[in-house]
Amino acid sequence: MVRIDPDEEAGFPVNRDKQEEEEQQEEDQQEEKQRGCCERFHFQVSRWMLPEELRETYLDRANCLPPPIFIILISIGELAVFIYYAVWKPQKQWVTLDQGIWNSPLTYKPDHRQEAWRFLSYMFVHAGIQHILGNLVLQLLLGIPLELVHKGFEVGMVYLGGVLAGSLASSIFDPYSALVGASGGVYALIGGYLMNAVVNFREMIPLLGIFRIMVIVLIVGTDVGFALYRRFLSDEVGLKVSFVAHIGGGVAGMTIGYVFFSNYNQKLLKDPRFWFCIVGYIVFLIFAVLFNIFLSPAPH
Numbered sequence: 001m002v003r004i005d006p007d008e009e010a011g012f013p014v015n016r017d018k019q020e021e022e023e024q025q026e027e028d029q030q031e032e033k034q035r036g037c038c039e040r041f042h043f044q045v046s047r048w049m050l051p052e053e054l055r056e057t058y059l060d061r062a063n064c065l066p067p068p069i070f071i072i073l074i075s076i077g078e079l080a081v082f083i084y085y086a087v088w089k090p091q092k093q094w095v096t097l098d099q100g101i102w103n104s105p106l107t108y109k110p111d112h113r114q115e116a117w118r119f120l121s122y123m124f125v126h127a128g129i130q131h132i133l134g135n136l137v138l139q140l141l142l143g144i145p146l147e148l149v150h151k152g153f154e155v156g157m158v159y160l161g162g163v164l165a166g167s168l169a170s171s172i173f174d175p176y177s178a179l180v181g182a183s184g185g186v187y188a189l190i191g192g193y194l195m196n197a198v199v200n201f202r203e204m205i206p207l208l209g210i211f212r213i214m215v216i217v218l219i220v221g222t223d224v225g226f227a228l229y230r231r232f233l234s235d236e237v238g239l240k241v242s243f244v245a246h247i248g249g250g251v252a253g254m255t256i257g258y259v260f261f262s263n264y265n266q267k268l269l270k271d272p273r274f275w276f277c278i279v280g281y282i283v284f285l286i287f288a289v290l291f292n293i294f295l296s297p298a299p300h
Contacts, residue, residue: 038063042148048212049149049196050264057265058149068147070156074123075136075143078182081106081124082132101125101180108167108179110298119167120160123182134223135182142189150261155189158257161281162188165252166245168288174244175298183223184249190216191250192257199262220250256281 042062046055085100101107105115108122126132139159147155166184170177197212227243256277260268268274 045145045148049145054264062148068144068152068155070152070159071139071143071147074156074159074182074185075140078124078126078132079136082126082129085125086129101127102178108170110171110176110178110296111300113171113292113296113298114300119171120163122167122179123163123185125180126182127180131181135186138219139182139186139189142186142193146189146193146261149264154260158188158192158253158260159185161256162186162191162249162252165281165284166248168285168292169248169251170244171292171296171298172288175296177244179245181245183227184245184252187220187246187249188253188257190220191253191255192261193253195254195258196261199258252281 039059039062042059046058046062050058085104102109104125106118106121106125108118112118126135143155143159163182163184165188167179170179194213194216197216224243224246227246259271259273259277263271263274
C-alpha cells in the first residue's frame with residue numbers, strides 16, 4: 001500500500017526548510033523580546049564582535065558589571081586635560097588650542113624626547129574640539145564593545161601599544177614634528193577590529209560585514225586625509241603635527257591588536273602569532289630607542 005502525503009494530495013509542494021527557518025526566526029524574536037535591556041545589548045555586541053560559534057559562550061558569561069573601566073577612564077582623562085587647557089589656560093579657545101598645548105609637559109616634542117613620558121602622555125593633549133570629539137567618539141563606540149567582549153587589560157595593552165608605536169614611528173620617520181592626540185591608540189583599536197572583520201567575514205552576517213568594513217575605510221580615509229592636509233597643506237603657523245602616529249598605531253592594531261582580539265576564550269600564550277608579534281614589537285621598540293639616542297637628526 002502506497003502512503004500519500006497530505007501535502008501532495010492537496011496539490012502544492014511544501015518547502016519544509018523554509019518553514020523550519022521561519023519557525024526558528026519566530027523563536028529567536030520571542031527570545032529577544034524576553035531578554036532584558038542588558039541582555040539585548042550584549043546580544044547585539046556579540047553579533048558585531050564575534051563569529052557565530054563564539055556568541056553563545058560570550059552570552060553565557062556576559063554581564064553589565066563591571067563596566068568597561070579602561071576605555072571610560074582614559075576618555076575621562078583626555079577630556080579633563082582638554083577642558084583644563086581650553087578653559088583655564090590663557091587662550092580660552094575651544095575650536096583650536098595653540099600655545100597652551102605646545103608648551104604642555106604632556107606634548108611630544110622632538111627637542112624634549114629625552115623626557116620619556118612624552119612618548120605616551122601626548123595622548124591626553126588635543127589640538128581642538130574637533131580633534132578630541134573625533135577621537136572620543138571613535139574610541140568609545142569601538143572600545144566599549146571590545147572591552148565587553150575582551151578583558152580591559154587586553155584592550156588597554158592594544159591601546160597603549162598603539163600610542164607608543166605611533167610616537168616611536170613618528171620620531172623615526174617624521175623626526176621634526178610634534179605629537180598631540182590619542183589617534184595612535186584609536187587606530188590600534190580600529191586596526192585590530194578591521195583585521196577581525198576581514199578574517200571572520202564568512203562567519204559574520206554578509207551585509208553586516210560589508211557595512212562594518214566600509215564604515216572603517218571611510219572613517220580612516222577621511223581622518224588620514226585631514227591629517228595629511230594639516231601636515232602638508234595647511235598655512236597654520238607653529239609646530240607641524242605628525243600624521244605618522246596614525247599609521248604606526250594602525251600597524252600595531254593590525255598585528256598585536258588582531259592577535260589579542262581574535263583569541264576570545266583561548267589561551268593567548270599558546271598562540272605562536274602572539275609571540276611573533278610581541279618579539280617583533282620589542283625589536284621595533286629597541287631600534288626606535290637606539291635611533292632616538294644615536295641617529296635622530298632632531299635637536300636634543
